Amino acid sequence: MNQETVMTCRNVNIFYGEKQAVFDVNLDILKNKVTAIIGPSGCGKSTLLRSLNRMNDFVPSFSMNGEINFDGRDVLKSDPMEVRTRIGMVFQKPNPFPKSIYNNIIWGPKIHGHKVNYDELVESSLRSAALWDEVKDRLHDSALDLSGGQQQRLCIARTVAMKPEVILMDEPCSALDPRSTIRIEDLINDLREEYSIAIVTHNMQQAARVSDYTAFFYEGELIEYGVTDGIFTNPKEKRTEDYITGRFG
């Protein structure tokens, strides 16, 4: 793996109060690659993902140690707002703002005072989220009138509009129907050209389809990490094999 890495986790331990949720994880997120994080429910996937952009700061009992390196600096010692500006996040359930489609997209750049042409930004963001053609005539309608799948793509567009370096996605398709899911998967495929992506998913086929690398977690530990093809065709660990063949999980 002589790829360029954008984020490196070193000996990361995460706690909620007394309870440890993630144990001594070492994981690299590679540049312009899609890294899938898989594992049974409750194994700490979301916990780790949210730590990458400091979204766990909002959980009162949360604490962690170790190092998460991003662009030569420790995320834990950086300004959380700056971290979140550069590392975007798409949530499990689409959460568009109750504003127009247009305003959903420009809200982020606007609060950061990005000097750009908003019309162009809206178009390019919507295009890269494969939503432009569907909404170009109703940019000023409420985002809440969109379908669930469209809303999720809008959330991706909103994230892309910030021009982050990394995009984190926590089960972005779990609230969507199969067709919308396929669209988002295609979208992820395209986004990798410009962004580095980490995606949590419960869907094995999805991980196999969209990701370049796969990390398998079990009870808070990183069990196996490697090229997706390798993990799926030839897992080294018994537990990985059991999980991806559906023997537990």
Add this chain to the structure above:
Amino acid sequence: MIDKFKSRKRTEKIFRAACFGLTFFSVLILVVLLFHITMTGHKYLSWEFLTNWPSRFPHKAGIKAGIWGTIWLISITACISIPIGVLSALFLEEYKIRGKLGKVIEINVANLAGVPSIVYGLLGLTIFVRYCGFDRSLLSGAMTLSLLIMPVIIVSSREAIKAVPDAIRFGAYALGASKYQVVFGHVLPIALPGILTGVILALSRAIGETAPLIIIGALTYISYTPESVMDEFTVLPLQIYNWASRPNEEFHYLAAGGIIVLLAVMMSMNFIAVMIRQRASKKVKL
């Protein structure tokens, strides 16, 4: 099986009838009341009634002073209580104070909403009228009423703020927003219709308040319109109270007339508020 459904349907029917009956009953009471007031009060309802000063002679008496006093008093009260109340609610809800202190504040605010208004009158008399030396001015009255309705505004605004989904907050934070940007860019606009509802209810309570204003010494005989917040004043309910407590029957008709006007003012306020609410909710439909 079928029997079960039948009995369920019957229960449903009975329940619906009961609900309808009770609704009808309360509306009926309201209608009777309104009818009675209109019958007694219409005699004096005229343009002169609205533009005359109070007088010893019933046919010459009017409520101009009361109307202007109420408008002034409620405007000042709104200017004081809305910003403080809403910001307090935002502070308590968004900048959560944890632990004991937070709990104590929470319980206290909730309890304050239930304190009898006359107690606030005494508080206002001691602090604003005497200690601060504002006398029996509009300012004293407005500050007293603000104390009275602020807990209501805080409690209802907090409910509205609590109802804003966390997913929205997290979505905004994930774009690198600061707390201030999240609160003023999303939470407040989304909570606004709910906040307005609470504010309207609180202000219409303030409009009808009499007791605390009597305590702080608002007058009933005023023959000028206020020009500054330091002027003495009267308000509609005080005027009504004064007339209703006189032995002369004619004054009771005047009181009824005043009640009609007071009701009209409250209803138009509510109407305006509902309009604002609807427009706001259209903008931030959720």
